[in-house]
Amino acid sequence: MKALFIVGLLVTLSACTTNYTRPYKELSDPTHEEIASIRHLPWNSYTVIYNSDTCELIGKACGFFRGHAYAHYMLNHAILPPKYYPALSEKQADCYVAKYGEQNEIKAAVDLFLDENRDPNLKIHGDPLIRAQNIIDCAKQAGNWESV
Numbered sequence: 001m002k003a004l005f006i007v008g009l010l011v012t013l014s015a016c017t018t019n020y021t022r023p024y025k026e027l028s029d030p031t032h033e034e035i036a037s038i039r040h041l042p043w044n045s046y047t048v049i050y051n052s053d054t055c056e057l058i059g060k061a062c063g064f065f066r067g068h069a070y071a072h073y074m075l076n077h078a079i080l081p082p083k084y085y086p087a088l089s090e091k092q093a094d095c096y097v098a099k100y101g102e103q104n105e106i107k108a109a110v111d112l113f114l115d116e117n118r119d120p121n122l123k124i125h126g127d128p129l130i131r132a133q134n135i136i137d138c139a140k141q142a143g144n145w146e147s148v
């Protein structure tokens with residue numbers, strides 16, 4: 001009963017915040033083949049798995065990719081391996097993080113997408129220049145770009 005109350009409280013709290021400040025579970029896995037992806041675990045729970053080595057390399061941008069994985073869940077997208085998402089779903093997930101994510105992480109991700117000298121082994125799906133522009137547009141529209 002007490003646990004139920006706490007869950008209710010958490011749901012209420014997260015519904016009230018505009019920033020989603022990571023209400024989701026995360027697991028680091030240095031062997032994970034993607035920067036980050038979301039998985040459906042038993043008992044209806046969803047966990048974002050991210051590559052801790054890659055995240056060390058790309059710094060704050062990692063937060064954006066973790067948010068992107070979580071956005072697929074928030075947007076009711078099917079939970080798929082990252083490369084199978086249609087371009088529109090990818091765009092929507094990027095836009096979601098651009099709207100609700102932390103500005104420094106959004107900026108870091110945009111810088112990474114625009115950096116032609118980034119590590120070519122980074123698993124970035126889609127055209128990075130198009131993604132950067134979409135993220136900037138969405139962040140600006142949501143008033144989540146100003147102070148960076």
Ligand SMILES: [Zn+2]
Nearest residue numbers: 082085090093
């Ligand atoms: Zn995606």
